[in-house]
Amino acid sequence: MAGYYVRLALMSFRRNPGLTALMVLAIGLGIAVCVVTLTMYRAMAGNPLWYKDDRLYAVTFDAWDPEESYYNIFDEPELAHLPPPQLTYRDVNALYESDIPERKAKMYTPVSVLTRTDGSGKPEGGHVRATTKDFFAMFDTPFLYGGPWNDAADRGPEPVIVLSEESNEKLFGGENSVGRTVRFNDREFRIVGVVDDWLMQPRVYDLNTGPLADPNDASIPFLWGEAMELLNAGNTNCWKPEPIEGFKQFLGSECVWTQLWVELPDQSARERMQAFIDNYARDQKRGGRYVRPLNNRLTPPSQWLVDNQVVGSDNRLLVGIAFAFLAVCLINTVGLLLAKFLNGAAITGVRRALGASRRHIFLQLLTEVGVVAAAGALVGLGLGALGLWGLRALYADPLRAGGYQALAHVDATSVVSALILAVIAALAAGLYPAWRIGRLPPASYLKSQ
């Protein structure tokens, strides 16, 4: 009977094309708004490192102003219990020396320009990450060519560099560039690896420039920052009135601008690492550097996203509003369906007289609603893709890929979400009208046809 019902549904649409189009549009609009907000929400709320939540930890501790909590200066008193999200240069180096973590990565984003060493091509202003070799394994960075550098390169530091696929495309036309050199600022670096297409959203390992910030264009060993006196291109926050006249003084200042992540395989390692940080903090306090109470943390990715307010209340409110809008669309659809079904009540009466039970009528009308929903889902996906494209046009840096651009496509999850939403929406909108029409006394409509 399902095929028969679908055929009847299509015939019914031909009978009332305007009304049908209105219903499809109502469901489609509601679904489109939900798809756009859910895609945004998922991109910002999803924890891409969920499977490492019991291993990876961001290291923070409170070396901030004794007079005021870090977040109070940003007018975020609800976060006042948290230490600053970044570390000072000397703290990151001191804590990095611990041999407790299985892996560890310190990092920051220096100001940088990449160019071909033969002078051809235009310089590429880039987001280069100064980090240590474990970064790639800790955050599961896939490699297209080559791989990460080694310990010696970290210690050297040796002039080695890992390019992103996009940088490799721009500088070398996508060829395997491992072994070739590239000019980073005023120095030549040897390419040891090219990262495959990789976009972590939200960018858990560094949320300082926003959860949907662009991926790295390249990575170099951390110590090059100091060797080449590379200023930080990310956030730098200072509280202490201290003279900073040169790069060396900046490195020794109380300004926070570096990050440290550690990989701890079990509870025991975690406890030992926590003790290591606490002891370091106590030593510093004894030396008269810290005044604030001990507030040292090892924060897993999921909590890190919460602490950094990656999913803000605005975002949740937006999802709520989107679903409220869908509800309004559905209520309208219920009205339209009732009008449409009542318009065909005489035919329903004839079918009842000829042997259709209430169940038959209910299923027939629900199939009709299902076909409307399927059409609504398609329209919703189309409008949703348009909405995401609009978001990209509004927010993306037109010269760069990644970031919001990654939101500009409707992926499999969005399609499945839209279909599930459409089915639920159709059931919600169609149940009552289909049930109501099935209960109409057929005799009263037979005379009226």
Added chain:
Amino acid sequence: MLRMQNISKIYRTDLIETHALRDFSLDVNGGEFVAVTGPSGSGKTTFLNVAGLLEAFEKGAYVLDDEDVSRLSDDARSRLRNEKLGFIFQSFNLIPDLDIYDNVDVPLRYRRMKASDRHTRITSALEIVGLASRMKHMPSQLSGGQQQRAAIARAIAGDPKFLLADEPTGNLDSLMARQVLDLLEQINEMGTTVIMVTHDPELARRAHRNVHIVDGQLSDLKPFESRPAAMAADQTATA
């Protein structure tokens, strides 16, 4: 057979109660052709709706083909309507979106029959009413008489035991009305019990038996003389 005993049917609104049938009792034997007459509002259509299991009733008992159908679920009533009853309406009630073939197919669809069996029954029914060549026509492409014949084909396609006709010639001119009545007689002769509500004295006279309803009750008054079944059969045979 069809047996109604002391059936009461009341329509209620906030303000009034209308007793459409009062202690209504009637027996119709298998193979009969019964005409039901009466003034407007007397309860003829209500009787037909109750007989056709389209409406429930408050009191009394109703046995259809040896089955007590007084208190059945909607599913059971629908199944009986589909298998044992055929309906013909004054305004034909063909479904305008479906061609004649698909209109006749409607009751068979609810029987879960195989497509080949349905096809056999549809073509056979359309041949009986003389519309085999117009099965792909839409209802709007047919005359009133042809539409009513299509409706009759739909009613008999499922091979029902009872055919319930509500003013089947009410919207037809006299020539077409006679053709439709001839068809009903032919179907009756094939063994189907026909119960026909009508205002038309000529139609009523051609039935085996004439039942008159006044104020929701059977009346002893016989305004039209019916022909005996045998005579009616003879006349049809010589026609």
